[in-house]
Amino acid sequence: QVQLVESGGGLVQGGGSLRLSCAASGRTFSTYTMGWFRQAPGKEREIVAAISWTGSRRYYADSVKGRFTISRDNAKNTVYLQMNSLKPEDTAVYYCAATTSGLGSSTTDYNYWGQGTQVTVSS
Numbered sequence: 001q002v003q004l005v006e007s008g009g010g011l012v013q014g015g016g017s018l019r020l021s022c023a024a025s026g027r028t029f030s031t032y033t034m035g036w037f038r039q040a041p042g043k044e045r046e047i048v049a050a051i052s053w054t055g056s057r058r059y060y061a062d063s064v065k066g067r068f069t070i071s072r073d074n075a076k077n078t079v080y081l082q083m084n085s086l087k088p089e090d091t092a093v094y095y096c097a098a099t100t101s102g103l104g105s106s107t108t109d110y111n112y113w114g115q116g117t118q119v120t121v122s123s
Helices: none
Strands: 004-007 010-013 018-024 033-039 046-051 058-060 068-073 078-083 092-099 117-122
Touching (some): 004 092, 018 033, 018 092, 018 117, 033 068, 046 068, 046 078, 058 068
Antiparallel strands (some): 018 078, 033 046, 033 092, 068 078
């Protein structure tokens, strides 16, 4: 079992940057694949990025490649999402998720979810 708490969301102008953090409880954090998802109003929740438990493999949605970077610090039980060159279409609630399975890109691949943090990008 793992509990996830996101932080770092907020309001930013287009072209700006934000860094999201997801703090996990539990001693087995380092064995979980971690993902970031987002959900905009009226849209389905979608994958943003994912990282394997060692950090050696990463997945990015095409819409964020070259702008966002996912990373993790297993000593701190934390996963990060560095978001640069933000666009208004990045506006959404961002969720952290965990799974004991491999590097998945579907919401059904993940067992544990945080409560979400709002990111709003103004034009």
